[in-house]
Amino acid sequence: MSNIREEENTIFIKGSKFYYVLMFLATVGFLIGCVFLIINGLKFNSKYSLFYLGGGILFTPFYLYLTLWSLPGFIPGKILLKIIPGEGGRVIAKKGTIPIKNIQDISFVRNPLNLINDIVIQTFDDKKIKIRTYNLLDELVYEMMVDQYIYPYMHEHAKQVWDRKINLERLSKEARYERKEPKID
Structure with a gap:
């Protein structure tokens, strides 16, 4: 894990x-x-x-x-990314900070040149941010991380795109993960 x-x-x-x-x-x-x-x-x-x-x-x-x-x-202790959840939440990576409400699409993509998995975030203002994972992040962990910490605060259009990508039955079966509703403060 x-x-x-x-x-x-x-x-x-x-x-x-x-x-x-x-x-x-x-x-x-x-x-x-x-x-x-x-x-x-x-x-x-x-x-x-x-x-x-x-x-x-x-x-x-x-x-x-x-x-x-x-x-x-x-590099020991390397932090791949930081997530600040919430209505004003954001994803913080080495290449920049992305407000969660501005995320249009988020994908886990293998780079064909170096065979390293990247998290690719496309924003509503047509920016593409690649977060290099160095193959240290499993696909199931990535899906659970996005679904748990980012999904509840995304724009409705982005939520629909994410729901088409993710297989909650597979996550439930393989990782025993259930989607929870976010706590509203």
Whole structure:
């Protein structure tokens, strides 16, 4: 589960420790594996040495590229985003602050160039803000986070768009999540 912490009237969203380990193994681990393949391929003590060498040389740039894109996500205690719920609520990210009432659409999208999931927020004034998650946020956690902290305060049009995207039955079955009505102060 993601590390969601509430302090006063602010929700801090951090990545899951499980996903930190998984991303480390997937990036640095495969990079070390490629170096191992190159070293064993250069020994030429097997009839598969050329395959080892070719595979290591072929995949090393790819995994080095993924590792370099993922490095900022490994900063200890990195806060992916902050949410201040309420009627005047807003989403605070590194790239800016978005009032919740101004959100037209919110999506969880995989970037095809670096294979990292981004939260993409489109506003009513045609701005697009991408919040990089470094693959440290699970899709179910993202859906529950938006549904619980952002959805109750969104514009009616944005709520209809979100209701078409989300599958509450799947959330109920897989994550035991039920949508609750917000507390009105």
